[in-house]
Amino acid sequence: MTPTVAILFTGGTISMRIDTRSGSAVPAMRGDDILVHVPQLADVADIELEDVAQLPGPHVTPEHMWRLARRVAAWLERPDVDGVVVTHGTDTLEETAYFLDIALRTDKPVVLVGAIRTMSEPSWDGPANLVHAVQVAGSPASRARGVMVAMNEQILSAREVEKVHTEAAASFQSREFGPVGVVDAGVVRYLRSSPREAGWFDAEADGLLRVRRVEPExxxxxxxxxxxxxxxxxxxxxxxxxxxxxxxxxxxxxxxxxxxxxxxxxxxxxxxxxxxxxxxxxxxxxxxxxxxxxxxxxxxxxxxxxxxxxxxxxxxxxxxxxxxxxxxxxxxxxxxx
The missing domain is CATH 3.40.50.40 (Rossmann fold)
Structure with missing residues (x-):
């Protein structure tokens, strides 16, 4: 059966173009605009779409992460939704991924994804990364693995992933333990498991949210x-x-x-x-x-x-x-x- 995956767009390089006057990358696309360039998604999953924000990675704050966690939880509560993908700016993607890993109480897959190149560049990696992220989120094998990141055909644990290079396609790595899995020719394959965050206070959880507030200071x-x-x-x-x-x-x-x-x-x-x-x-x-x-x-x-x-x-x-x-x-x- 075809899975249903919700994609929450929050901005980042995956949604940027090169401004012809300045030569710099700037936000330019919403979710619908990006999906036009990824027709392959129709063969992977039934897609639900929400534009949450259009933020470059450095603009993301703990308050944005908290609001995003509530939106992800709302989608996960729908019985017809099998998983959630979040597009995100790569500069702070590892922080938001770990925030969600702690904050959410769910066995449904949650996968973060971004791009290192803009759509104006021949090497735009956004479409391939997005397809792989949806494949991961829609796979039954991805359940009960915590929040993950899908980049450059690798699946990485939110707890372990780091951005280790400023502009390489393989910028995201788990330097000590390696990826938890890969997307190999469209097939999601897991190589190992990663310890999940303990539910420190699940007894106080509000639905799928483990936490009621965040202390940003x-x-x-x-x-x-x-x-x-x-x-x-x-x-x-x-x-x-x-x-x-x-x-x-x-x-x-x-x-x-x-x-x-x-x-x-x-x-x-x-x-x-x-x-x-x-x-x-x-x-x-x-x-x-x-x-x-x-x-x-x-x-x-x-x-x-x-x-x-x-x-x-x-x-x-x-x-x-x-x-x-x-x-x-x-x-x-x-x-x-």
Whole structure:
């Protein structure tokens, strides 16, 4: 039976053209305009269409993600809809994908997709990516796998996917574990599973939405050689509600940051630790001043294998549920070790 897939258009390069006067890519198309260029979709699924927004990736905010989650949930609640595809700007696609992965409680497939090239370029990848995303969303094999991203014939877990190149067709990768599947000659094939986010508070869920609110005031600080605590102090002074530290290596910081990190934790501010490395987890391996052992003792919450931007998304959603430090530590306990 032909699946029914809802496509929610939110903008991004997939909807852009090159402006002839400026030579720059600009938003130009709504959902109907894009579908004209992808007639193959009629052979893949029965398509339902909604224009949610027309935003370049850098314009997307946590509030946009929250509104999008509610629209996706509304489509998923329809019994005749088998899956949902969301077109999205690639600059923040990995963040929205992970936001939806946490926020939605569903076994129906939700697949994000974008494009690296505009329709004005001979190598426009939007149509092929969109067809593959619909194939993934409409496949029974895609159920109960969490939110995924379909780009460049690969299927990637929302938890693991990163944009790792500014303009290559294969910009999206899971650097540590690889894709969870592929679209091979139009056939959706899964290679492995990926741990799904635990339902931290499913008992409080409202329908398909696990969360009732999001706390957008969470800052992300990247650590570099010789860094001190000035950005921690600035974040605290600005009224941030949470802080993510993208630390060095296994989860270590320069000693000059320690006093301010301690002050932040003692003030009741949740401080989450992750690594600026592209793979691996943070652990309390090192006992020197500024090492992970001391940071754990100081009260920082370890984010396991999550990247800085993913840890920030998770903290935003977790703070919409609780401010209890022990509960936050449980939420960030990493099932991937």
């Amino acid at each position: 969470v800052d992300l600080i990247k650590v570099a050689a010789g860094a001190d605590g000035r950005y921690v102090r600035c974040s605290m002074a600005s009224g941030t509600r949470g802080l993510v530290i993208e630390a060095l290596g296994r989860g270590n910081v320069p000693p000059a940051m320690l006093d301010d990190l301690g002050a932040a934790v003692h003030s009741g501010l949740p401080v989450v630790l992750t690594s600026r490395c592209g793979a691996g987890s943070v652990r309390e391996r090192y006992g020197y001043e500024g090492g992970g052992r001391g940071l754990r003792d100081l009260g920082l919450i370890f984010a396991g294998r999550l990247s800085g931007v993913k840890a920030r998304i998770k903290l935003m959603l977790a703070l919409g549920h609780t401010h209890d430090h022990d509960r936050l530590r449980e939420i960030f306990d990493d099932p991937m070790g």
